Amino acid sequence: MSNTYASNKTDVISIPLNNWMSQRVLSHALGNIIEGYGYTVTYHDMPASDQWGAMQKGLVHFQIEIWQQSMSGQYNRMVANNMIVDLGVHSVVVREEWWYPKYVEELCPGLPDWQALNKCSKLFSKDSDPSKGVFYTIDWNYQDADLIRALDMNFTIERLQNEEALWQKLEEAWLNKKPIILINWTPNWTDLHIPGRFVEFPTYSIECETDVSWGINPNLLHDCGNPKKGWLRKAGWPQLEKSYPCVYDLIKKIDFSQRMIADAASFAVFDGNSEAKAAKRWAIKYRNDIAKWVDTSCSTQ
Incomplete structure (x- = not known):
């Protein structure tokens, strides 16, 4: 050529x-x-x-x-x-999903199951609202609000300004071994440096996005996790x-x-x-x- x-x-x-x-x-x-x-x-x-x-x-x-x-x-x-x-x-x-550092499993038995996470939701709360867990993400649209609603998760979403702010939150939690749940993806740098796991929500299917009657909530879409592969x-x-x-x-x-x-x-x-x-x-x-x-x-x- x-x-x-x-x-x-x-x-x-x-x-x-x-x-x-x-x-x-x-x-x-x-x-x-x-x-x-x-x-x-x-x-x-x-x-x-x-x-x-x-x-x-x-x-x-x-x-x-x-x-x-x-x-x-x-x-x-x-x-x-x-x-x-x-x-x-x-x-x-690749995979994109709610994620936590591995040490969190000692604080919340039953992880990575999403129902166990929900039972432990207050572990992930902020002082300003101790009744709900906080899920940290950025400005990407994963239908997380729909997921929380469809699965009746006791969580609220905090959108950080950028990826750097997300990793600052993770580093702070990691150094102090504090519970944290945040958006993550693989492949990523955390694969190499911070052991962790994705939350296992109900298995993804295209019907989860298109058929209200599909899944564990017969009234709402998005009652499943993201594709694992x-x-x-x-x-x-x-x-x-x-x-x-x-x-x-x-x-x-x-x-x-x-x-x-x-x-x-x-x-x-x-x-x-x-x-x-x-x-x-x-x-x-x-x-x-x-x-x-x-x-x-x-x-x-």
């Missing part, structure tokens, strides 16, 4: 940076590869909810971490309407293949493992590196995998 179409250095590849660390670090790592193809790369901070329209218009060119539970609705709709293109699925299996996908601007075939080919080839994603987050969140430095460290560790994705005929180096 010739790199002549990359010879115009005014060509700019735009990459969205979302509000979780593995996506940001891996986007920088891929941006470095694409710069080696002769393109200028720019990064745009944006919540996941804003990236879809931007990708449709070519204001950003691709997204390498689309998580099933939090993003499949928008993703499926836009692919079906040819507003974005599917660029494949990673081998890794979700997919992680890639998508791009509809004109990506035609306009930037080397970039298109690269994104199609990349395939993240559980450890690749956990390390990307860990190098920044746990080790304290900047996103750019974490991306370079990640690229060194996974250089053999990267070599399989890169088309050397695209490179200008």
Whole structure:
């Protein structure tokens, strides 16, 4: 594949940076590869909810971490309407769910069962309202309020400003061995550094979202947990293949493992590196995998 179409250095590849660390670090790592193809790369901070329209218009060119539970609705709709293109699925299996550090099981017997959690709800309360447990999350829509309502959970939701604030809450609880329940996902840096478990809610089924009569609450939807084996996908601007075939080919080839994603987050969140430095460290560790994705005929180096 010739790199002549990359010879115009005014060509700019735009990459969205979302509000979780593995996506940001891996986007920088891929941006470095694409710069080696002769393109200028720019990064745009944006919540996941804003990236879809931007990708449709070519204001950003691709997204390498689309998580099933939090993003499949928008993703499926836009692919079906040819507003974005599917660029494949990673081998890794992902999960997004309520989570707690392992030591909490000593304080709340019966975990990870959700009914045991509900019986222990006051363990997770704040002084301002000792009657209800607090579930910490960010600005992502997992239908947690619907879940609480449908399962009659004695919990309230506190939405923190960003991922950093979430990990600060976790660190504070961890250091003091205090009970905490929060949104988490795997792969993530916690896989490597903080033993913990996901809460086991009633098993997910699509009927849980569409059929009120399904499940343990015959009057409400969302009386189940999230998928335990979700997919992680890639998508791009509809004109990506035609306009930037080397970039298109690269994104199609990349395939993240559980450890690749956990390390990307860990190098920044746990080790304290900047996103750019974490991306370079990640690229060194996974250089053999990267070599399989890169088309050397695209490179200008």
